[in-house]
Amino acid sequence: LSQTELKREVARAAIRYVEPGRILGVGTGSTVDLFIDELAAIRDQVPACVSSSVRSTKRLEALGFKVIDLNELGDEGIGVYIDGADEIDPGFSMIKGGGGALTREKIVASVSKTFVCIADASKKVDVLGRFPLPVEVIPMAAAAVKRRLEALGATVTLRDFTTDNGCSILDAAGLRIEDPKALEDEINSWPGVVTVGLFANRGADVLLLGTEAGVKTFER
Ligand code: DER
Numbered sequence: 001l002s003q004t005e006l007k008r009e010v011a012r013a014a015i016r017y018v019e020p021g022r023i024l025g026v027g028t029g030s031t032v033d034l035f036i037d038e039l040a041a042i043r044d045q046v047p048a049c050v051s052s053s054v055r056s057t058k059r060l061e062a063l064g065f066k067v068i069d070l071n072e073l074g075d076e077g078i079g080v081y082i083d084g085a086d087e088i089d090p091g092f093s094m095i096k097g098g099g100g101a102l103t104r105e106k107i108v109a110s111v112s113k114t115f116v117c118i119a120d121a122s123k124k125v126d127v128l129g130r131f132p133l134p135v136e137v138i139p140m141a142a143a144a145v146k147r148r149l150e151a152l153g154a155t156v157t158l159r160d161f162t163t164d165n166g167c168s169i170l171d172a173a174g175l176r177i178e179d180p181k182a183l184e185d186e187i188n189s190w191p192g193v194v195t196v197g198l199f200a201n202r203g204a205d206v207l208l209l210g211t212e213a214g215v216k217t218f219e220r
Contacts, residue, residue: 004034006120006210011035013208013215017116019079020045023068025112026060027083028053028101035082035118036060050078052108053101054164070108081112085119085204086131086197092117092204092220093180097134097197100161100169106195110202117204121211128180132171134159134197139168141192146170148190167194 001009011034018024018039026032026049036056039046040063048066050073051057057067083105085094094117096102109115133154137145146156154172161169177183180200187196207218 001212003120003122007031007118008034008038009215010118010120010208010210011038013217014082014116014118015039015042017080017082017114017206018042018046021047022079023047023073023076024049025078025081025083025108026051026056027081027105027108028056029084029099031084031118031120032056032082033059036063040064050108052083052104053099055099055101070111073111078108078112079114081109081115082118083109083115085117085123085199087125087128088117088119088123088204088207089125089128089180091180091200092207092218093128093198093200094203095128095131095133095177095197096199097136097169097195098131100134100159100163102134102197103136103163103165103167103195106199106202109199114206115202115204116206116208118208119210121209124207124209128177128198129175132157132173133175133177135170135172135187136163136165136167136194136197137170138192138194142168142170145190145192165194
């Protein structure tokens with residue numbers, strides 16, 4: 001099966017986690033794009049979505065979904081948040097941000113009850129770090145934060161990209177992240193860092209993994 005076919009299989013499998021009549025949290029990326037396409041089949045069961053990027057908002061609205069701002073959310077909150085990942089380890093910690101939406105993804109995930117990660121088999125790793133760690137920074141702090149990441153042993157590049165928040169992203173390659181929670185807390189404390197693409201303090205609750213042998217479900 002191609003990677004796209006594996007992604008489509010997990011996108012389809014995620015539909016059963018959508019709670020009819022509840023606000024749905026939607027992440028960003030090519031796997032989520034396929035999930036949004038599948039979601040159209042049950043659009044009447046989804047009163048509204050909260051989106052983590054302009055990219056996902058555009059795709060949702062093109063399919064007739066109502067997308068609301070997080071600040072419009074009432075007490076009902078968000079039940080399920082569906083999103084992809086660049087890497088996920090056995091402890092359900094993730095590297096995210098390959099798609100550049102890490103800040104809003106982390107915000108929506110933080111207010112959602114259940115984070116369902118949809119990923120093809122290539123994303124499951126024993127130790128995070130093969131994928132360069134994205135760090136969103138206030139532009140004026142890019143060089144300062146770059147030096148701090150290099151001091152950790154990373155090879156750092158500034159991504160030719162501006163986020164939905166008007167910020168920059170540094171990609172830190174070559175890290176071997178044995179303690180993702182500690183590194184998330186450390187990098188979060190640096191002035192100028194908006195978001196680090198480590199989702200360890202709030203990892204996934206469910207992983208749907210697309211494999212050659214079908215979709216495997218892992219629950220925290
Ligand atoms: O940027 C992100 O965190 C996205 O979830 C993205 O990295 C997922 O990648 P995909 O395009 O392989 O689904």
